[in-house]
Amino acid sequence: MTKPIFAVTLDDIRAARERIGPAIVRTPLAASENLSKLCGNRVYCKLENLTVTGSFKERGALNKLLQLTADEKKAGVIAASAGNHAQGVSYHAQRLGIAATIVMPARTPLIKVTAVKSHGAEVVLHGANYDDAYEKAVELQKERKLTFVHPFDDPAIIAGQGTVGLEILEQLPEVDVIVVPIGGGGLASGIAIAVKSQRPDVLVYGVQAKRIAAMDASLAKGELVTLPGARTLAEGIAVRTAGTLTFPIVNELVDGVVTVDEEEIASSVLLLIEKEKTVVEGAGATTLAALVNDRLPLSGKRVVLVLSGGNIDVNVLARIIERGL
Numbered sequence: 641m642t643k644p645i646f647a648v649t650l651d652d653i654r655a656a657r658e659r660i661g662p663a664i665v666r667t668p669l670a671a672s673e674n675l676s677k678l679c680g681n682r683v684y685c686k687l688e689n690l691t692v693t694g695s696f697k698e699r700g701a702l703n704k705l706l707q708l709t710a711d712e713k714k715a716g717v718i719a720a721s722a723g724n725h726a727q728g729v730s731y732h733a734q735r736l737g738i739a740a741t742i743v744m745p746a747r748t749p750l751i752k753v754t755a756v757k758s759h760g761a762e763v764v765l766h767g768a769n770y771d772d773a774y775e776k777a778v779e780l781q782k783e784r785k786l787t788f789v790h791p792f793d794d795p796a797i798i799a800g801q802g803t804v805g806l807e808i809l810e811q812l813p814e815v816d817v818i819v820v821p822i823g824g825g826g827l828a829s830g831i832a833i834a835v836k837s838q839r840p841d842v843l844v845y846g847v848q849a850k851r852i853a854a855m856d857a858s859l860a861k862g863e864l865v866t867l868p869g870a871r872t873l874a875e876g877i878a879v880r881t882a883g884t885l886t887f888p889i890v891n892e893l894v895d896g897v898v899t900v901d902e903e904e905i906a907s908s909v910l911l912l913i914e915k916e917k918t919v920v921e922g923a924g925a926t927t928l929a930a931l932v933n934d935r936l937p938l939s940g941k942r943v944v945l946v947l948s949g950g951n952i953d954v955n956v957l958a959r960i961i962e963r964g965l
Contacts, residue, residue, distance in 0.1 A: 644892050646829075647795045647885045650837035653802035653830060656703045660800060663732070664699055665691050667804075669811040669944065674915040679931050681943045684815075686808055689920055689950025693755070695876070696804055696827055696948050697721075697791070698728030703800030704789050705732050713738050718786040720744075720777035722770050722875050723752030724949050725791035730761035741786065743777040745769050749875070749953030769869040771880045792826030793883030802830025808944055809835060815842055816941040819927040821948045822846035822855050822897060823877030825886030831946070832893035843895045845936055847926040849874040850899040855882040855890060859897055873905045873956065876923030876949055898936060900929040908932065909952070910964040921952040 667687045675683040688696040705717070716739035719729045726742040733740035740761040744753060745768060756763050766776040770791075781788045790797060804827065808815060818835060820828045828846045835842050848856050851870040858865045866881040882890070890897070900908075908925035911932070912918045927945040930936055 644888065646833065646889050648798045648802065648830065648833055650833060652795065652799040653806060653834045656796070656799040657803045657806055659706050660699060660702045660803065663702060663735070664803070666807060667691060669808060672916060675928070680939050681931070681941045683931070684812060684942070684944045685916065685918070686804065686944055686946045687918065688804065688946060688948050689918065689924060693724070693727040693731050694949055694951040695724035695728070696801060697724040698732060699803050700797035700800030700826060701725060701728035701789060702732040704794060704796040705729070705736055705738060707796055708738070708787060712787045716740065716786050717789050718743070718777050718781045718784070719789040719791065720770065720774040721791050722878065723748050723951055724876055726756045726761070727752065727759065727951070729789050730756045730759035734760045741780065741784070743773040743780065745773050749951070749956065751953050752951055755951070769880065770878060771869065792824030793885050795885065798826050798830045798885065800830070801827045802834040804946065805831035805834030809838060812942065812944060814942055815944055817843045817845065817938060817943045818946065819845045819847060819930060819936065819943060820946045821874070821877050821923050821926045822848050822890070823879040823923070824883045825855055825890050826883065827946070827948060828894055829886040829889040832889060836893050844893065845930070846890065846894050846897040847930040847935070848897060848899050849877060849905065849926060850901045852878045852880065853899045854879055855887070856897045856899055858882050858887055859891055873902055873909070873922030874926055876921060877926070898930050900926050900933065900935060904929040904933050906960045906963065909957070909960050912947070913961070918947065919950050919952060919957070920947045921949045924948040924950065
């Protein structure tokens with residue numbers, strides 16, 4: 641059987657780590673006694689909410705920016721994002737002296753819009769969802785002759801996100817299972833390549849919000865599917881269409897994709913605050929939601945939950961806490 645050829649290799653991910661290492665936080669992998677007892681597995685949390693910008697997204701963004709030509713850097717970059725990719729691009733673009741324009745959906749949480757502006761980027765609010773913002777960004781990219789920095793469907797982005805997988809294997813060599821949030825698939829693809837290339841026995845599962853699970857629908861059909869837009873607490877992974885580069889990687893290397901509903905996501909955000917004293921946004925909490933609600937057939941395993949980000953709107957967080965009380 642011919643081995644699939646993907647857009648990214650283990651060597652690409654290792655090169656990305658060398659490239660971005662000096663400027664990226666090596667996030668902790670914390671064992672959780674409370675979650676382990678609750679879930680019947682030995683649970684560890686990969687705390688990507690503790691990066692400078694509060695999510696894993698800056699890994700891929702920086703890897704992409706560092707590979708731009710001098711002319712591309714001079715012209716500037718543009719990105720479309722619900723928030724975390726925007727912060728990663730704007731923060732590191734400012735560090736590198738690159739002008740950045742970010743198109744964000746009109747309903748993006750204020751905390752994310754404010755953070756992007758604080759990094760010196762021009763923010764354009766447009767549309768009801770990521771896909772609307774993406775179309776506007778492509779339009780502006782052509783008009784202004786900027787370089788587009790895609791949030792997930794770019795080899796440099798996937799390689800950057802894959803550095804999370806390298807760290808997990810180094811921090812917990814005996815890991816059995818890694819659970820990853822999936823939107824467009826950049827993080828899951830990168831982690832799957834990094835991990836499966838070295839430890840093919842490690843299981844990698846993806847989790848989506850049930851309201852907008854484009855990757856899950858695409859895997860079921862065997863081809864990319866575009867879903868209607870939908871609002872979800874996990875707005876960071878609310879993507880209507882998965883990536884053309886990421887889909888075949890997830891299809892080949894990820895052992896399964898499951899979905900969780902809004903109540904389960906909200907409960908998991910609250911559970912992480914109560915049990916772990918950790919603030920995680922809806923997208924990041926999907927991994928715990930899948931484990932605690934028995935979406936995954938796991939028992940007695942060493943399980944790493946990737947908590948992908950912590951940039952939750954304070955008003956949303958207040959409503960979740962109030963409902964929990």
